[in-house]
Amino acid sequence: MSITYDAQIPADFSTWIVSPGQLVRIKQDCFEQTGVLGIIIECTYPSFGYTDDSHWIVLIDGKLNLVESCQIWPV
Secondary structure, eight states: EETTTTTTEHHHHHHHOTTTEEEEEEESSSOOOEEEEEEEEEEEEETTTTOOOEEEEETTEEEEEEGGGGEEEEE
């Protein structure tokens, strides 16, 4: 475990699968404590595992938004 801003976070950097219909939290960066909730609609620019540049269409507050994969956190 490592400590950042007095909060413990796991040391293993595991990934997760993001799929359409999934409830997610959208954060600007990993240090942001709160974010907005959204529902994944579809992947528009897949990276196929070569980079982390995937972009997703997410339904947030009744509007469709294009969000980078690094901003998506599963709930």
